[in-house]
Amino acid sequence: MSRSAPRPPRRPAAVLFDCDGVLADSEALVNRLVAEERTARGWRMTAAEARETFLGMALPDMVPAIEARTGPLPPGWGRGLSExxxxxxxxxxxxxxxAIAAVRAVAAAGIPIACASNSARLELTAKLERLGLAPLFGARVLSFEDVPRPKPAGDLYRAAAAACGADPAACVAVEDSLLGVRAALAAGCGRVLGLADEAGAALLAGLGAEPLPAMAALPGLLGLDSPEGEPGC
Known part of the structure; x- marks a missing residue:
């Protein structure tokens, strides 16, 4: 008796993307700048240490950790660093x-897309414009400044799903960090894809994320390269 072919995945109502590490290869650059700023203010830090300390955190969540180490930050510190x-x-x-081809493939399939990032709005806009993705996302771009609570709370992903007119349970979220995966799950996203290498994938899978080995694999995981894939709902 022959085994039937696996059923293609149901296309989502929307795809919700994180930015840093998912769309923009920005983490090394940002970590370097944060490390330089911290070192100049008396907390000697390498880019690797900045990544370990602040990965996935929004600026408001960074402040208590920094002030506990170096004392009160000056007024406008966050805005200056973002600029x-x-x-x-x-x-x-x-x-x-x-990433760019994957986002274009999702958009071309008629699936609404949104970007939900713990970045400040100024930084997020700069990244999407630099990558040429801003027109594809339009107004469906959410930073931590647009919601009451940043990741790992679910506010950003709930707002991103709402911007697409979708129920989070019918959405796919694409993440690369523990904080981000927790946020997508807290929002009730139906599928959470964890972009990571083999070692990192195990950590994300431990939270419930499905492995995404590379952004080029995203259309296939969504059923977009299969004529039998179901239409979006």
Whole structure:
């Protein structure tokens, strides 16, 4: 008796993308700038240490950790750091391999897309404009400044789903960090794809994320490269 072919995945009502590490290969650049700023203010830090300390965190969540180590931050500190990062992003940031083609494939299939990031709005805008993705997302771009609570709370993904006119349970979220996966699950996203190498994938899978080995694999996981895939709902 022959085994029947696996059923193609149901196309989602919307696809909700994180930005850093999913669309923009920006983490090394941002970590370097944060490390330089911290070192200049008395907390000697390498880019690797900045990544380990602040990965996935929004600026408001970084402040208590920094002030506990170096004392009160000056007024306007967050805005100043965001402006410096945004300037560098507009000049240097590159896409995550396969990300631009994957986003275009989802949009071309008629599936609504949104971007939900713990970045400040200024930085997020700079990244999407630099990558040429801003027109595809339109107004469906959410930063931590647009919701009451940043990731790992589910506010950003609930707002992103609402911007697409979709129930989170019918959406796919694409993430690369523990904080982001927790946020997507807290929002009730129906599927959470974890973009990571083999070692990182195990950590994300431990929270319930499905492995996404590369952004180029996203259309296939959504059933977009199969004529038998179901239409979006």
């Amino acid at each position: 410096r990062i945004a300037r560098a992003l507009r000049e240097e940031v590159a896409p995550v391999p396969g």
